[in-house]
Amino acid sequence: MTVNAPAQTKRKKHPFLRSLRQQRELWLLCIPIIVWVAIFCYYPMYGLLMAFVNYTPGKEIWQCDFVGLKYFSKFVLGKEFPRLLRNTLAMSGLGMTIGFVCPIFFAFMLNELGNLKVKKVVQTASYLPHFISWVVAGAMVTQLLATDGIVNDFLMNAGLIDARVSFLQKGEWYWGLYTVVNIWKGLGWSSIIYLSAMSGVDEELYQAGSIDGLGRLGLAVHITLPTIVPTIVLLWIMGVGNILSAGFDQHLIIGNSLTQKYWDVIDTYSYRYGVQEGYYSMGTAVSLMKSLVGFVLVLITNAIARKASDVALF
Amino acid sequence: MFKKTLALIMALALCLGCVSAMAETNAFGWDVPEETLKISLFFNSGEFSTGEEQEVGMAAMHDYILEHFNVEYDIMTTDGDADEQLNLLLASNTYPDIIVGASTINRQKFVDQGRAQDLTDYLPAMENLNHRMGDMIGLYADENGRTYYLPQYFSNLMDLPDYSAHIRYDEWQEIGSPAIETPEDYFNALNAVYELHPTTAAGEQRYTLGMYSQGLPEYISGYWGLQRGWKVNDDDTLTYWTHTDEGKKMAKYFNDWWRTGTMDPDSFTNTWNDLRTKISQERVIGMIGGWWIGYNAGHEIWSLTDEDWYEEKRFIQVGFKDEDAENAYVTLKNNAGGSWIIVTDKCENVEGVLSWIDFILSDKGIALVNWGMPNEVKSYKNPDETVCIWELNEDGTWKFNDTAKQQLVTETWDYNEEGVFGANTGVYAIMQYQGRFDDGVHCLWGNQMWYSENKWKGIMFENMDGTIFDGTALLFESLTMDEDVTFAKTAVTDAWKQYYPQAVMADSDEAFEAAWAALQEAVEDAGIDVYAAYRTENYQYNLKLMAD
Numbered sequence: 001m002t003v004n005a006p007a008q009t010k011r012k013k014h015p016f017l018r019s020l021r022q023q024r025e026l027w028l029l030c031i032p033i034i035v036w037v038a039i040f041c042y043y044p045m046y047g048l049l050m051a052f053v054n055y056t057p058g059k060e061i062w063q064c065d066f067v068g069l070k071y072f073s074k075f076v077l078g079k080e081f082p083r084l085l086r087n088t089l090a091m092s093g094l095g096m097t098i099g100f101v102c103p104i105f106f107a108f109m110l111n112e113l114g115n116l117k118v119k120k121v122v123q124t125a126s127y128l129p130h131f132i133s134w135v136v137a138g139a140m141v142t143q144l145l146a147t148d149g150i151v152n153d154f155l156m157n158a159g160l161i162d163a164r165v166s167f168l169q170k171g172e173w174y175w176g177l178y179t180v181v182n183i184w185k186g187l188g189w190s191s192i193i194y195l196s197a198m199s200g201v202d203e204e205l206y207q208a209g210s211i212d213g214l215g216r217l218g219l220a221v222h223i224t225l226p227t228i229v230p231t232i233v234l235l236w237i238m239g240v241g242n243i244l245s246a247g248f249d250q251h252l253i254i255g256n257s258l259t260q261k262y263w264d265v266i267d268t269y270s271y272r273y274g275v276q277e278g279y280y281s282m283g284t285a286v287s288l289m290k291s292l293v294g295f296v297l298v299l300i301t302n303a304i305a306r307k308a309s310d311v312a313l314f
Numbered sequence: 315m316f317k318k319t320l321a322l323i324m325a326l327a328l329c330l331g332c333v334s335a336m337a338e339t340n341a342f343g344w345d346v347p348e349e350t351l352k353i354s355l356f357f358n359s360g361e362f363s364t365g366e367e368q369e370v371g372m373a374a375m376h377d378y379i380l381e382h383f384n385v386e387y388d389i390m391t392t393d394g395d396a397d398e399q400l401n402l403l404l405a406s407n408t409y410p411d412i413i414v415g416a417s418t419i420n421r422q423k424f425v426d427q428g429r430a431q432d433l434t435d436y437l438p439a440m441e442n443l444n445h446r447m448g449d450m451i452g453l454y455a456d457e458n459g460r461t462y463y464l465p466q467y468f469s470n471l472m473d474l475p476d477y478s479a480h481i482r483y484d485e486w487q488e489i490g491s492p493a494i495e496t497p498e499d500y501f502n503a504l505n506a507v508y509e510l511h512p513t514t515a516a517g518e519q520r521y522t523l524g525m526y527s528q529g530l531p532e533y534i535s536g537y538w539g540l541q542r543g544w545k546v547n548d549d550d551t552l553t554y555w556t557h558t559d560e561g562k563k564m565a566k567y568f569n570d571w572w573r574t575g576t577m578d579p580d581s582f583t584n585t586w587n588d589l590r591t592k593i594s595q596e597r598v599i600g601m602i603g604g605w606w607i608g609y610n611a612g613h614e615i616w617s618l619t620d621e622d623w624y625e626e627k628r629f630i631q632v633g634f635k636d637e638d639a640e641n642a643y644v645t646l647k648n649n650a651g652g653s654w655i656i657v658t659d660k661c662e663n664v665e666g667v668l669s670w671i672d673f674i675l676s677d678k679g680i681a682l683v684n685w686g687m688p689n690e691v692k693s694y695k696n697p698d699e700t701v702c703i704w705e706l707n708e709d710g711t712w713k714f715n716d717t718a719k720q721q722l723v724t725e726t727w728d729y730n731e732e733g734v735f736g737a738n739t740g741v742y743a744i745m746q747y748q749g750r751f752d753d754g755v756h757c758l759w760g761n762q763m764w765y766s767e768n769k770w771k772g773i774m775f776e777n778m779d780g781t782i783f784d785g786t787a788l789l790f791e792s793l794t795m796d797e798d799v800t801f802a803k804t805a806v807t808d809a810w811k812q813y814y815p816q817a818v819m820a821d822s823d824e825a826f827e828a829a830w831a832a833l834q835e836a837v838e839d840a841g842i843d844v845y846a847a848y849r850t851e852n853y854q855y856n857l858k859l860m861a862d
Contacts, residue, residue: 054797056423056426056427057401057402057404057405057423058404058405058407058423058424058427058429059427079839079840080805146580147579147580164579166579166580168583169579169580169582169583256582256583257528257582257583257811257812257815258582258583258812258815258816258819260808260811260812261812272804272808273801273804275398275401276395276397276398277397277419277800277801277804278397278398278401278419278420278423279797279800279801280401280405
């Protein structure tokens with residue numbers, strides 16, 4: 001009598017290992033990037049410990065005196081904090097509202113252009129400013145708006161003003177100026193992602209809409225807009241995470257002492273004390289606090305977005 | 315016999331060895347070492363940039379020093395913020411052997427961490443240093459008598475001003491050469507010129523007064539009797555200008571001026587280059603700042619660009635004093651230095667480095683690293699020709715070149731050509747003695763000699779007499795600044811830069827009073843009490859130190 005040996009039980013492979021094997025080519029492509037991220041993004045994070053010690057350049061972090069939350073409280077309880085926070089939230093708020101909407105509106109306008117040549121020219125011209133560095137862009141702005149600049153020359157010659165206007169010395173105008181310049185510089189580039197989302201809309205939907213009696217505006221509102229809502233929501237969530245970042249280069253170039261009350265933000269403060277004065281602990285504490293707040297805001301916004309629209313970053 | 319021969323041969327060999335080991339002394343008086351002396355330094359001067367002729371000169375100077383002195387410079391500079399760069403060098407442990415021009419705060423970091431060499435035992439051998447400094451050398455020792463740093467600049471020409479007001483000489487003559495003895499006289503003179511010439515020849519608007527760097531109130535307050543922005547009280551305590559009657563009087567003076575509408579509207583946002591452009595375009599009738607700005611932006615440009623330029627078309631410096639001021643402390647000299655040289659723990663040949671520093675404090679050493687390479691040097695503008703600033707003979711005798719002297723005295727010296735001599739960037743100087751040589755004539759600046767032969771310098775000294783004082787006790791930062799003090803110092807500076815212009819630009823007396831109150835509040839919030847306490851303690855300590 002022959003007794004068949006029981007069939008050997010196949011060992012179940014771990015899903016990750018299975019994935020590793022099945023997608024090895026993709027993993028090979030990703031590994032250098034993962035290593036790069038690990039080295040340049042995660043490894044340096046140990047430097048965050050500087051925020052909790054009285055760091056002196058030249059000493060190792062562990063050799064410095066532990067001070068706990070001293071620099072966090074020094075910053076938050078400092079006399080300058082309310083002004084810094086006000087300026088930061090004001091300018092990033094303008095960016096999250098007007099600055100966020102403009103590229104969407106611009107994308108819609110571009111999308112409606114019938115003449116492809118004109119569309120291409122306008123689109124290309126619109127994102128050229130993105131490639132100009134803030135040093136050049138800031139210099140252009142200061143030259144244009146200087147007391148003896150072109151804008152003043154034009155207004156004087158046109159009889160619109162009796163005396164030259166010092167645009168760059170009016171602190172109350174700074175937020176608006178910053179927003180306008182930011183929009184000018186980023187409008188075209190930011191609209192690209194919306195345009196690419198719009199280009200994915202099925203033509204048949206537009207045809208169906210036309211048949212149902214929708215005009216151009218109706219098509220835009222009822223077909224195009226719902227299609228790009230997920231893109232808008234995702235970008236909004238990411239934007240909320242940067243709400244405490246309200247520019248840096250622009251302020252150092254366009255701003256001056258007369259408008260500092262309005263342009264001094266958390267990042268410029270952190271640079272002034274943390275980098276220029278060499279108080280790296282203060283700079284690190286401020287940046288860490290900013291990152292934590294942004295991270296929490298992203299989590300909250302993401303949760304709200306998922307509940308409200310089923311669209312979420314993660 | 316054999317033993318005698320052997321002894322003779324050994325003695326001869328010993329003598330030959332000694333001769334070959336003895337350094338050769340060059341015409342400068344420097345004992346050229348057999349092994350190349352490396353001078354690796356960080357030049358702590360931000361936004362460092364050079365023109366082409368300076369690049370040529372610096373390279374030539376590097377080779378000259380290597381060839382004639384067997385000293386090799388390796389110079390690190392930055393076109394960004396120098397303190398920021400130095401902090402990064404310190405954090406990354408990549409700083410070189412010598413730091414030239416460290417701030418007091420950064421000096422302290424090196425010393426506290428044991429990264430600054432103890433120079434104490436080397437100092438007695440530095441003959442030139444001791445000769446130039448005298449007793450002042452003791453100022454740099456700590457409480458244990460050890461010295462870890464030296465000043466980058468020390469001593470001064472006590473007749474040379476730093477800051478002054480300016481007026482065009484020809485225009486001042488045109489309005490009758492009125493005496494300018496008070497701030498009101500200055501205001502009246504500039505406005506008188508403005509009434510005659512409200513626009514340039516090209517039809518552009520002119521301004522009675524232009525300023526830069528937010529109006530330099532700490533310096534200009536000297537016209538109202540304050541000393542670099544501080545009121546020195548009878549009990550040797552210090553009060554910051556924002557909380558003094560004198561400071562308010564100064565601000566009101568400029569506010570009244572502002573309200574005439576004739577001041578440059580960009581006075582509080584101008585950088586030096588912005589104002590310089592306006593000056594050279596003749597759009598500014600008067601300005602207050604460094605005494606040299608009238609030269610740099612005025613006739614030194616006009617003499618080259620204006621076909622119809624005449625000698626009187628230039629700015630002259632004017633000194634005046636508020637009637638209530640004891641003195642016009644416009645220029646306060648800090649003879650002990652405000653920036654520092656540190657020989658770091660990375661230097662392996664401290665003795666060699668200090669011997670070089672000592673050499674460049676000798677007459678010929680000062681000439682080399684400040685005037686430039688001696689004898690004929692190829693011209694940058696006309697490569698087929700040569701230029702010369704000073705002459706050195708093989709026997710060590712030297713003199714300033716007669717042609718160069720004449721050009722400097724008549725102010726026809728071509729500063730655009732000066733770079734070829736290799737020294738006008740200052741990078742080779744390391745340490746600079748800013749007083750006169752023992753002959754009482756020469757000094758490190760070619761254009762600050764032979765005043766009696768220079769009409770225009772004569773006018774400057776006559777006008778600025780009584781505005782130059784020794785401010786060493788007030789300005790020399792001998793005590794350590796802790797973190798609270800440095801934060802307060804930065805915050806106070808930020809505060810007045812924002813609020814002082816608002817006071818000057820106020821459009822009514824009520825607005826001025828409100829803006830002045832806001833300035834005071836801002837400075838108080840910034841921590842002026844902490845900063846003032848430090849400055850007072852430092853001042854009183856210096857007074858005691860210098861008395862001892």
